[in-house]
Amino acid sequence: MSRPKRRAVDPSRLAAFEVLKAVRVDDGYTNLLLPALLARHGLAGRDAAFTTELASGTIRRQGTYDAVLAACIDRPLRKVEAKVLDALRLGTHQLLGMRVPTHAAIDTTVTLVRDQVNQGAAGFSNAVLRKVASQDLDAWLAQVAPDDLAVAHSHPAWVVEELRRALADRAEELPELLAADNDAPRVTLVARPGLAARDELPGTPTPYSPYGVVLDGGDPSSVVAVAEGRAGVQDEGSQLVALALAAAPVDGRDERWIDLCAGPGGKASLLAALAAQQGAALTGVELHHHRARLVARAASATAGLAGVVQADATRAPFADASADRILLDAPCTGLGALRRRPEARWRRRPADVTELVGLQRALLAEAIRVLRPGGALLYATCSPVLAETADVVTAALAEHPQVRLEDVSAHLPAVPDAEGPLPGTVQLWPHRHGTDAMFLALLRKA
Known part of the structure; x- marks a missing residue:
């Protein structure tokens, strides 16, 4: 009797997993790691956008997801193998922070763990992620962080306090600021004056800079003025x-x-x-x-x-x-x-x-x-x-x-x-x- 064929690891999830590992092991930077890994795995368009959000979003929301995972695992997270924890965070982001169907988020993560770690770790990950999937994010936050802005918005507590001080007499805006920190940034281009005009760049004009546009989508390097150095990517x-x-x-x-x-x-x-x-x-x-x-x-x-x-x-x-x-x-x-x-x-x-x-x-x-x-x-x-x-x-x-x-x-x-x-x-x-x-x-x- 022939063995059932093992599922192939999804390249988008594998690329995101490799980003998390490089950030953890090599002190890498997500924005610098992604282009090379996207190219290595042949990811472009929607697949590249998915991978970018999966990796970046998982790291942004790590504090929240770790609190959720801690509630689903019967031992401290520090005792979970680092590679397995990386994969569990990726799966949790798909379940709680992205519009990925539950079965797809769990199955692809389990396949990733089986390929990168072992079968035992895959079974463990399957059980944990099914617990994570039992509630949505709001319900989890009510359980693990009912009055904790740091956990709810995934910021270290000391950072939350520094931002509160910086807001001064408008500290009531703190939750809104913390939430904005977790939004995926828009890609903004700048037309360098004397070299390019803003109207030759695709996108929506920025409200304050007369030289900027917010890119509606696509790869900024494919914009002619950017490729020629007459424009660039700049917040x-x-x-x-x-x-x-x-x-x-x-x-x-x-x-x-x-x-x-x-x-x-x-x-x-x-x-x-x-x-x-x-x-x-x-x-x-x-x-x-x-x-x-x-x-x-x-x-x-x-x-x-x-x-x-x-x-x-x-x-x-x-x-x-x-x-x-x-x-x-x-x-x-x-x-x-x-x-x-x-x-x-x-x-x-x-x-x-x-x-x-x-x-x-x-x-x-x-x-x-x-x-x-x-x-x-x-x-x-x-x-x-x-x-x-x-x-x-x-x-x-x-x-x-x-x-x-x-x-x-x-x-x-x-x-x-x-x-x-x-x-x-x-x-x-x-x-x-x-x-x-x-x-x-x-x-x-x-």
Whole structure:
């Protein structure tokens, strides 16, 4: 008697499983891992979109799903084999977070576990997922997280508290913000001025940036202007950072612009295009060689890029008071970009804030040294955490009495409801503006 033929593993589920493993084992980044894995498994179109949501959504909602799985397993999750737990999380997301039929979600996950682990683990996974499927997400949340925003919205508790503090007197918006962090981000394109027009890009115009569109679907690399480097993929919040600096008035000459932390090159590319239109040129500074190459490649289509310098921006290779405009998009926790960096919430620790604040203060002091009197300096972070935003700027103003804080909101008049934690600063929010939670502060040396 011939044995029944074993089911083949679904390539979409296998690719998502490999993403979770690489994130867990190699500290990989979901958005960087996906393109290569999609290509390796021959996934495109709807299959690629399914895999992307399966991997990214599972990582975003990991905290919630682990609470559900803990209620369905009679031993601590730490004692479940890591590969099996990865697969169970994928199955749980299909059951509770995607429109996948119950039988398909369970059967494909069990097949995946059988192929990647063993038959015993497959039987265990089948039993667990049938328990998960016994209730919908709302019912599970009522059971495992009736009054716990961190579990219900899948954020570490310390992150929830930092976001609550950043919302200040509008803390009632916290559930809405946490929910927005779990939404799949829209793909936004930017037409680099002087190189491309917004109306040649497919999609819906962005509400605040005159150069952006939200892509309706498809692969952005298939857009001609993107393939030619005349346009790029860039969140609208990042576009607004570049636009605010370019719009700020300066006294006297306006020729030398610097992006002190330019990698991987999105803001530098837009700034270089804007600089060219204003008769200026941008120099990018990047510490890491591979990121410096990305900056040069991203901005290669514009004449506004003077060059890319590989250097430590805390010891920038520029003379005192030599730059007319400076962008300091400082390294940060990235807690304002959790939609597109799903693994960041699980990797960051409170100690990271302290370490990054020290770096941010050193970078800002160096930017102030290089800025000439009358020039404009924009300090930005993709984090709303007060230690990285208001506290860094307040410390710089105290240490450098020749520097004053100006109203950056005046240069973004189309953006509503974006008051930052300091007068004149801007704080964008995913739940209010549909952007990453970018913070902007405009400084000028008297």
